[in-house]
Amino acid sequence: MGIKHSISWFEWKPSQRGKSSNNYLHKISPKYNHNWTELHYAASHGSLSKLKEVLNSQGTSDINRKDYYGKTPLYWAAYKGHAECIEELLDNGAEVNSQCKHGATPLHAVSGLYPHCTLLLIKKGADVDKEDKWGVTPMYIAACNGQVECINLLVSAGANFTYRNRKTGFLPKQLTEHKEYLDWLKNQSQTPRPLKELCRKVIRKNLGHEHLDAVVTFDVPSSLHAYILLEELKIP
Structure with missing residues (x-):
């Protein structure tokens, strides 16, 4: 039984x-791959050709299908750092803020390891302040892994400064190795955010990732289009 x-x-x-x-x-x-679809396998293995093949033959009905742990194909592409698969899934309607059973999103999966994937997800509308079931944010994961580049991207996108342990207030050990950077981060956290940055964050949140592309149709200067779409965010 x-x-x-x-x-x-x-x-x-x-x-x-x-x-x-x-x-x-x-x-x-x-098994970790329980209830996987063909899209889960293709995304996890970073096979862009297979991913496209499945999408072309089967459509997008399974694009947000969750496995036993509540993880979508996009989550697994992110977890493995497969940027091309991430982009293909998002272009075909994958939910960028889908949460697994523990509340983690694809951005949680990349922020401790993959700056380029972090940048891609942020630009595509990932919620930079999303908490999992334990209150852990992408920034805290980046901090715990000493991923300064990922923290920079999150800060630039308007993320709250959640690089300390929310219960103890302690800094992650991996981050304490970057003393000068910590000084800068502390200074940034104590400086009020510019109004234009706050407005951008609100606009992006209210638009939702599904409608970000519509920004280019707004009757505003092209420089404002670029600002809302985070086009200035880059990895050095």
């Missing part, structure tokens, strides 16, 4: 002890 559990799977198996006919509960952990 199979019993499904929120964290792992269990199944009853006959006892191997002596001649007892009693059953015991045998714990079986699900």
Whole structure:
């Protein structure tokens, strides 16, 4: 008899002890790729050609399908740092802020490892302040991994300064190695954000990632189009 559990799977198996006919509960952990679709496999392996093939033949009905852990193909492309697959999925309607069972988004998955993927997701409308179920933000993950480039991108996109442990107030050990940078970060966190930056953040949030492309149709100067779309964000 199979019993499904929120964290792992269990199944009853006959006892191997002596001649007892009693059953015991045998714990079986699900495979990490449980409930994967073809898009999950293609995205995780970074196979852009396969990804396009599946999208062309099957359409986008599974593009936001979640696996056992609530992770979409986009999450796995992000987790593995496959920028081309991330872009292809987003261009075909993938939900950039989809959360897994633990509340993590694709931006959480990249911010500790992949600056280029972090930049791509931010420009495509990822919520820079999204918290998982433990209150962890992409910036805190970047801080815990000493990913200064990712923190810079998040700060430039208007993220709140959440680089300290929210419970203890301590700095992640990996970040303490960057003393001069920490001084700069502290100064930035104590300086009021420019009004135009606050307005941009509100505009982008209200538009939602689905409508960011519509910005170019706004009857405003092209320089404002570029500002709203974060075109000045780059990796040195």
